[in-house]
Amino acid sequence: MEEFITTKDIHLYYGKKEALKGINLSFPAKGINALIGPSGCGKSTYLRTLNRMNDLIPSVTMTGSIMINGQDIYSPKMDTVDLRKKVGMVFQQPNPFPFSIYENVTYGLRIAGIKDKQLLDERVEQSLKQAAVWDEVKDDLHKSALSLSGGQQQRVCIARVLAVQPDVILLDEPTSALDPVSSGLIEDMLLTIRDNYTIIIVTHNLQQASRISDRTAFFLNGELIEEGKTKSVFLNPKRQETDDYISGRFG
Amino acid sequence: MKTKLQNNIAITVIRVIAALVVLILAFLLGDILISGIPHISWHFLTAASQSFTSGGGIGVQLFNSIYLLLLTLIISFPISLGAGIFLSEYAPKNIFTATVRMAIEVLSSLPSVVVGLFGFLLFVVQMDMGFSILSGAIALTFFNLPLLTRNIEESLRAVPDLQREAGLSLGLSKWKTVTKVILPEALPGIVTGVVLGAGRVFGEAAALIYTAGQSATNINFGNWNPFNSTSPLNLMRPAETLAVHIWKINSEGVMPDAAAVSAGSSAVLIIAVLIFNFSARVIGNQLYRKLTATK
Numbered sequence A: 001m002e003e004f005i006t007t008k009d010i011h012l013y014y015g016k017k018e019a020l021k022g023i024n025l026s027f028p029a030k031g032i033n034a035l036i037g038p039s040g041c042g043k044s045t046y047l048r049t050l051n052r053m054n055d056l057i058p059s060v061t062m063t064g065s066i067m068i069n070g071q072d073i074y075s076p077k078m079d080t081v082d083l084r085k086k087v088g089m090v091f092q093q094p095n096p097f098p099f100s101i102y103e104n105v106t107y108g109l110r111i112a113g114i115k116d117k118q119l120l121d122e123r124v125e126q127s128l129k130q131a132a133v134w135d136e137v138k139d140d141l142h143k144s145a146l147s148l149s150g151g152q153q154q155r156v157c158i159a160r161v162l163a164v165q166p167d168v169i170l171l172d173e174p175t176s177a178l179d180p181v182s183s184g185l186i187e188d189m190l191l192t193i194r195d196n197y198t199i200i201i202v203t204h205n206l207q208q209a210s211r212i213s214d215r216t217a218f219f220l221n222g223e224l225i226e227e228g229k230t231k232s233v234f235l236n237p238k239r240q241e242t243d244d245y246i247s248g249r250f251g
Numbered sequence B: 001m002k003t004k005l006q007n008n009i010a011i012t013v014i015r016v017i018a019a020l021v022v023l024i025l026a027f028l029l030g031d032i033l034i035s036g037i038p039h040i041s042w043h044f045l046t047a048a049s050q051s052f053t054s055g056g057g058i059g060v061q062l063f064n065s066i067y068l069l070l071l072t073l074i075i076s077f078p079i080s081l082g083a084g085i086f087l088s089e090y091a092p093k094n095i096f097t098a099t100v101r102m103a104i105e106v107l108s109s110l111p112s113v114v115v116g117l118f119g120f121l122l123f124v125v126q127m128d129m130g131f132s133i134l135s136g137a138i139a140l141t142f143f144n145l146p147l148l149t150r151n152i153e154e155s156l157r158a159v160p161d162l163q164r165e166a167g168l169s170l171g172l173s174k175w176k177t178v179t180k181v182i183l184p185e186a187l188p189g190i191v192t193g194v195v196l197g198a199g200r201v202f203g204e205a206a207a208l209i210y211t212a213g214q215s216a217t218n219i220n221f222g223n224w225n226p227f228n229s230t231s232p233l234n235l236m237r238p239a240e241t242l243a244v245h246i247w248k249i250n251s252e253g254v255m256p257d258a259a260a261v262s263a264g265s266s267a268v269l270i271i272a273v274l275i276f277n278f279s280a281r282v283i284g285n286q287l288y289r290k291l292t293a294t295k
Helices: A043-049 A080-086 A101-109 A116-128 A134-140 A149-164 A178-191 A206-212 A232-233 A242-244 B002-039 B042-046 B060-088 B096-109 B112-126 B133-157 B161-169 B174-202 B243-253 B258-293
Strands: A004-013 A017-028 A032-035 A061-069 A087-090 A168-172 A198-202 A215-220 A223-229
Touching: A004 A043, A004 A198, A017 A061, A017 A198, A032 A043, A032 A206, A032 B174, A043 A168, A043 A198, A043 A215, A043 B096, A061 A149, A080 A087, A080 B161, A080 B243, A087 A149, A101 A116, A101 A149, A101 B174, A101 B258, A116 A134, A116 A149, A116 A178, A149 A168, A149 A178, A149 B161, A178 A198, A178 A206, A206 A232, A215 A232, A215 A242, A223 A232, A223 A242, B002 B258, B042 B060, B042 B161, B060 B096, B060 B133, B060 B174, B060 B243, B060 B258, B096 B133, B112 B133, B161 B174, B174 B258, B243 B258
Parallel strands: A032 A198, A032 A215, A087 A168, A168 A198
Antiparallel strands: A004 A017, A004 A061, A215 A223
């Protein structure tokens, strides 16, 4: 496996509490990677180390190294603004800006200084199409994103990330606040873009992980228990804990 | 049965108290408006005031009040915007921040007459600015600054953290996230606070008596050169405002129609403050709807 993201020996503390206990995990350049595990196991915390969102919490300290595309993202030279353009993130709760759909999708670009109306229009259409929400919103792009349903809002948030053309997309339980139909649309959408991005998705939904992901990593109590091709993790787990979790004996 | 009775008694008492508050307000407003409105005319609103004869108006005082209010906002808004953004978005939890907060609390609880006297000693006397619009505007800034800062800080804080994360995760810098995402979202709350504060400043008298002064010099509305002493825009002329005018008429007014002028001025002041209060709501709601495009 060619490693696009390599994390080595990640220890992370909230104050004195150790939330990640030495995680070694890598991801290939393209495809969908699922992080699974019970609540509080550290999978979301781990995800947030990849675009340095944990930097925002003052009590957090971290050791270890994370390389993305050959760059040490925790090196002092790393600009978090540049990093987050390359590593986009979608959150559990849809969080569109309270502006129009069009403005939501173009926000990252316009802030980056792109003014060319034609380019912006193209990017909006392309991103909304990729996010499988274009047909539903194309006639009222200038309506508030808040007037959409939760599922549509989440897809607009995904389009907003796609518009800045990142290499990596982090999704933190993106469908757990949505109905099954909307979740299905987002899963289908992820499958259509899997060849172009490194997608890392945290999910509580084991079926979702098994349906869409190429690789799966199982976290428990701040440790990485098992990692590998999704099929082998689900069908032939090597560790007893993985087997117990997947077969629903706990968690 | 007993608890039900207690409940009913409590609810009745609370309702009576609430009704009492509304009644007092209605009585006050009604009294001022009923005795004042008959004196309001176009002549009254535009004519210069008279010291010894009847038939004077409040034109100059009205202009002074509005001009002073604008100046106060021009000075205090940028400062409190900066302070509010700092406190809400950047301030770490340390002694410095705690001191700033404490200072704002203290400043907001200073009696306005003390602020006025301080302004008198420092600006009017020490810095030799005399009784002037500028002295008055600075005194009012002291008065307005803490409230405005707190309002802006709270409006910014009310924006959910999810929006900050959305901005940052999109590759926006912290500053861009604050100015392009958080600030626009907080704008309706900020505008409401500014307009409500404007209403308070408009009716303020005590802080102005010793700073902007108690005399309405004749100004020439045809002369808009701010460096000319008869120009309405001149910053260094003494400027009696509407609220100060009411205070002065009632303490030392000798014109024959003093009672009528006082009643009319009070009604105008009250109407202006009511307009500020209602428009604060309307503008805030409108802005919110416009920004979020919700119905």
